[in-house]
Amino acid sequence: MTTVRRTLRAVGAAAAASFVLAAPAGAATATDSDHDALLARGAYLMNSIVACGNCHTPMGPTGPLAGMELAGSGDMPDVGMVWRAANLTPDPDTGLGAWTDAQLATAIRDGVRPDGSLIGPPMPVAFYKKMADADVAALIAYLRSISPVKHAVARSSYDFPLPASWGPPASAGLTAPDRTDPVAYGGYLADIGHCMHCHTPLHAEAPIPDERRVGAGGLAFPGPWGVVVAANITADRDTGIGGWTDQQVKDAITKGVRPDGSRLVGPMPVANYANMTPEDLDALVAWLRTVPAVSQRVR
Structure with a gap:
């Protein structure tokens, strides 16, 4: 491996x-x-x-x-x-x-x-x-x-009807942000890795992501592991990852290990993320640092 x-x-x-x-x-x-x-x-x-x-x-x-x-x-x-x-x-x-x-x-x-x-x-x-x-x-x-x-x-x-479409077609000629801007490129990696697809809670009124609480966690994922709840990965120091060092964030992403030594379980594809280049991992962490803090404790 x-x-x-x-x-x-x-x-x-x-x-x-x-x-x-x-x-x-x-x-x-x-x-x-x-x-x-x-x-x-x-x-x-x-x-x-x-x-x-x-x-x-x-x-x-x-x-x-x-x-x-x-x-x-x-x-x-x-x-x-x-x-x-x-x-x-x-x-x-x-x-x-x-x-x-x-x-x-x-x-x-x-x-x-x-x-x-x-x-x-x-x-x-x-x-x-x-x-x-x-x-x-x-x-x-x-x-x-x-x-x-x-x-x-x-x-x-x-059990519910799907919409007619998922919005306008993707724009033609899309390019990735320049790698010399690690925050912008890290945000691009987070998008194509759909990190916030799992880590953003849904609106109380409709099953769509709540743009006011991006990254705040709380979605439950049932599976062979039982029921796992997505973590808060915002910059909040008490309930998110704002108090973690860069290396602790990387260890969670690529090794599935939290700062306290406990292990992540469930659908987080840690084995895949372990294959990221150091530069891409640095960019992803740089972008995560910019996610606004949301105080939401997740069990």
């Missing part, structure tokens, strides 16, 4: 400079060198901050099931719904093998399937709308590279 992490960090750092040249989904064929860099970036994103496998790879008692990477999950009961993560492998019958790159990009950023139907919660479409064209192309290149797995997964079911 250590070797894998070092390799992912290396390709993530080495390939980053070339991504301004990476073709967006649906563009003309790139050179072999461009494609290799794109695939390296996709592997890094998928196995670190974006962590699609946290939902889309079926899990057993000891972790991800062998030979089933991104092959889709079983029933996951939640409030008002039973969600199922789709098969993202290139299988043409049960996965995404018959989808075009443009269709994949639309599904990722706009939450719309090729047949026009809407992808429902918990797909974090609002955050993926901000993903840079080059990073969308990199994820698609990675999805094309994995082994196809024939595994039919039913669509999620909801």
